[in-house]
Amino acid sequence: MKILFIILSLFLLSCGSKSPSTSSSNGTPDTTLTGDISNGNTIYINGLAGQDACIKCHGTDGAGTGATSTAVTSVDLKSKSNAQIENAITNGRSSGGITMPDFSYSPQEITDIISYIRTL
């Protein structure tokens, strides 16, 4: 019985000594990123590297109103989850004859845009 207890203790000790995995290469969103609202504002209003600005279709308030030529009034960005916004940015959307392009923004830039949208 004593031997069993020792074996069990050694087993538990060896488990506890394993260092926690810090890998983030499994495709899950990196929740360690902190959004930069001001940079998100710049991307939303100006776009980056020749890519369309969100404001062009989603307006100054994220609900398609404001200074826009191709207003998308069917969505209110503030009501969308972070995952929905990220998905729309990376995969694009299409509705009512307007096509939202798929943007090649980095995870940090997407986090910045989401942080900005949350302030609208």
Ligand code: HEC
């Ligand atoms: C050329 C116009 C255009 C631009 C530019 C554009 N979008 Fe869109 N967006 C659309 C259209 C069209 C839809 C689909 C509307 C619908 O489903 O009724 C959409 C939908 C969305 C949705 C909703 C997705 C869902 O699952 O319901 C989000 C979030 C979004 N856009 C975010 C953005 C962000 C952030 C940017 C800037 C990086 C951006 N869009 C730039 C046209 C655009």
